[in-house]
Amino acid sequence: MSDRYQGFVSTPIGKLIVKNLGLPNPTPLERWSVGSPLVDGLVVLGGHGRLTEALPTTLDGLGIASATDLDEGARAKALVFDATGITDSAGLVALQEFFTPLMRRLETCPRVVVIGTPPEQRTGSERVAQRALEGFTRSLGKEIGRGGTVQLVYVAPAADGAIASTLAFLLSPKSAYVSGQVVRIGAHGAVTADEVADQDRPLAGKVALVTGASRGIGEEIARVLHRDGATVVGVDVPQAASELQTLMGELDGDHLVLDITAKDAPQRIAHHLREHHGGVDVVVHNAGITRDKRLANMTDDRWSSVIAVNLTAPERITRELLDSGVLNAGGRVVGVASTSGIGGNMGQTNYATSKAGVIGLVDSLCDELPDGTTVNAVAPGFIITKMTAAVPFATREVGQRLNAMAQGGLPVDVAEAVAWFASPGSGAVNGNTVRVCGQMMLGA
Template identity: 80%
Template structure:
């Protein structure tokens, strides 16, 4: 599906109306294509702190060109600022000193990353300064324009070397529709770094389970994980069997048709993964449904079915896989939440409760994970799919424009975020909820 408005404003008439009426003029976003470099340009590195000395080496490991000084007339594809050395409110002036002179030197669709220390791990003035970074990055994300993104990554002490996979994601077109987000590295669980032997195919030899895999976002998740080297095991309901089988044949994967809400579904999934694949490395709880009604008119079956598919099934499947030891060492569990679970939505009390519950599942299990296993979630905003194409025009336009990028996202944007979580190098990324919403103006 395409954004018809975005196509219109690129036309001669559309450009004229944008100029004279001040209409939204979304920049076409750059997205990653297989085999392309992570960053097509130079990243300027600045700041002082625990990561300053290692940053150029980390970027070089990823094949990203970096500079520590800005020459006159030079342009940059990205900016990385090490703010871990800011220990008091007065030190925040360093943000203006670094960013103001170079913001007009950015290419289209630039990436900005600020690195800080988790505020909860420090005290006094340092805690104040580090917490201030959230307001700074979220505001800059709404200012930057031109398809740019701004993120804050809190890196726990000792996790400096474990930040490579996160930098690779946040500085590349893979994070095209992710902005204004706060990521914590090493704050929950391990701080160790895991070596990635092939950054083009980091999931080589891994097995990935994707529920709701036959179409839409689930299909794109399967495709991206396959691109990164994984053997994908797609799961969907029997009614979608033909589509699921066709996709898995194309991806040289495996499939399992069942209703994930079935009483024996967790046991069947666990048995299949153990017997056919010897375990699983990545589990993506993507399957989801909506049954919208205002609560005053909500029938019992509408409430129960949404909670059963979106939340109770992921809970039961996760617990079964962990209890049976089916999730391999350094494995990944990823839930698909929603911006509705954060900001709420009219007519979606059931859906919002289920998606907020997915976030609760991450919160409840993150501290329990062992053997390098992580659990995280994505929270998509307005993603252009066949389902959203059926939304009334006015509602659809509001949903697509009410974000810093003035456009909807694509299923691949959700998939790329999940692939970052799935990366073996993301062992220190645990307990996070990242919103794939173009930095929505409300709730993000």
């Protein structure tokens, strides 16, 4: 589905109206395609801390060019600042000194990443200063404009060598609709990451289960995981069997038709994965439904059906795959939450409850998973799909514009975040919930 407003403002008359009325003028976002470099331009490095010396080598290993300064007249595609050396509030001036001269020298759709130390692992003035980085990055994300993104990555000292996959995602067009986020590396469980033998196909040899895979966001997740080398096993309800079979045939994948809320669904899924694939490496809980009503008008079936599909089923399926040993060592569990579960939404008490519960599932599992297994969640905001196309025009337009990028995201934006979590190189990325929402202005 397309953004008609964005198409209109790119026309001569649209540009004139936008200029005269001060309307939002969203920048078309760059998105990654196979064969493209991760970063098409120069990354300028700044700051002084634990990672300063290693960053050039890490980026070079990803095929990303970096430098510590910018030639006269040149522009930067991305900025990376190592703030791990800031130990008190006075030291925060280093942020202003580095970024201010460079902000007008950025290319379109630039990337900014600030690297810090988890505040909870520091004390006194250093803890204060590291926590202050969140205010800086979230605010800069709302200032940067021109399709730019800004993120904060807290790296535990023991995980300094496990940042490559996260930098590859956050510095590339794969993170087009992710901004204002705080990512923690090494905060829970493993502090190392597996080597990625093939950056173009990091999931080669892996098996990925995707629920709700026949259409929308689930379809795009399946496509991106297949692009990255995984054998995809798609799951969906009988009503979507035809679409599911067609998609899995196109992707050389496998399919399983069932209702994930059925009493025996977890056992059937586990049995299928064990018998046909010898286990599973990536589990994506994407299936979800909405049954919107204000709480005063909420019926029992509207409430219970949403909780059953969106929350209870992922919890039961995950537990079965873990207890049965079907989830392979070093596995990845990824939940699809929602910004509604973070900031709430009118008429969605049932949906928001279920999606907040998905975040709770991440929190409850991240410290107990065995064998290098990780659990994370993506929380989409307004994503343009056939479902959102049916939303009334005025509501849809407001929903798309109330973020720092003044536009809705695409299903591929969610899928790319899932693929980052799924990568073998993301072994130290555990316990995170990352919003894919263009940095919403309200609620979250």
